[in-house]
Amino acid sequence: MTSTITIPRPDDWHVHLRDDAMLDAVVGYTARRFRFAMVMPNLIPPLTSVAAAVAYRDKILASAPADSGDFRPVMALYASPEVDLDDLRTGIADGVVAAVKYYPAGATTNSEAGAASMRDLMPLYEVLADTGTRLLVHAESTDPTVDIFDREAHFLENQLAPLMDEMPELLVTVEHVSTAAGVELVRDRPGTAATITPHHLARERSDLLADGMRPDLYCKPVINSEADRVRLVEAATSGDPAFCLGTDSAPHPTTAKYGPKAKAGVFNAAYGLEVVAETFHSHGSLDALPAFASHNGCAIYGVDAPSDHITLVREPVDSELATQFTTSAGDEVVLFGVEEAMQWTVREADPKG
Ligand SMILES: [Zn+2]
Structure with missing residues (x-):
């Protein structure tokens, strides 16, 4: 079986790059490995204006290490009634705003400023549809009567699909798709895209719950069943251009x-690519x-393909890999995917952050 690519x-x-000491600690992992990074806006306060997005982008670039190469953070604004639609149009026209992210209020970290219902933000979607800008959707019901493992399917059926029926011209990316239901929605609706995370590809809920509860694997949407994981792997490995890598790296x-x-979130900027490589290899x-x-996301977001390459070789790493890091504020963060990263050597980029 081929083992070099x-x-x-x-x-x-x-990706979630956070702020302050955490930003300083994590940005290098992303900047050395990846070129474009779609940066999520769920800061405190959330990024709801172009000025805030520009300031955050500048802060990210100032914080990125000198050997970051061609790293290009691209910014998503936070879908909220606070967004000024003229400001949004200007930000899109100027190339500052690459997308807008919808969070159901309270679904995950710093999502309190989100809307209670997708239907609350129709004028904002009109701007997106007009300008061909993508709405990135955290598709997870916050209805407490819905079982945690059914919340993605419930949201898709009751919120996202009806909105897409009403506005077929709206371009949607279903973020961190975690279930067969998510894969089906994307496949059924041309123009719809989805990101898939390394941890949803490589782990299922028994890993999370069966042998001692694993906070390091706890994220939103929650890692779901093995049957769902298999569908995600099929989608990711199918070559279908609707599916691309989004790590949802989220340090706590x-x-x-x-x-x-x-808290919900898996930090996988360091070893996520190796986790994906191991999943595809298996x-x-x-x-x-x-x-x-590399290719699908560039096509989905209309950016040029990169000119440089990296090589992944499946040969065991002979040195110890870091299992956690510590920020300058003294916070420790656990790295996801060490097991897989031990099996892969990545060349031509500084592979281990
Ligand atoms: Zn996220």
């Missing part, structure tokens, strides 16, 4: 992950990696 420099179409300090209520589909990690 050279791919155009990959992109990460969904161990004090927040291992307390009485674990599936006998390593040849499909360039489409998923």
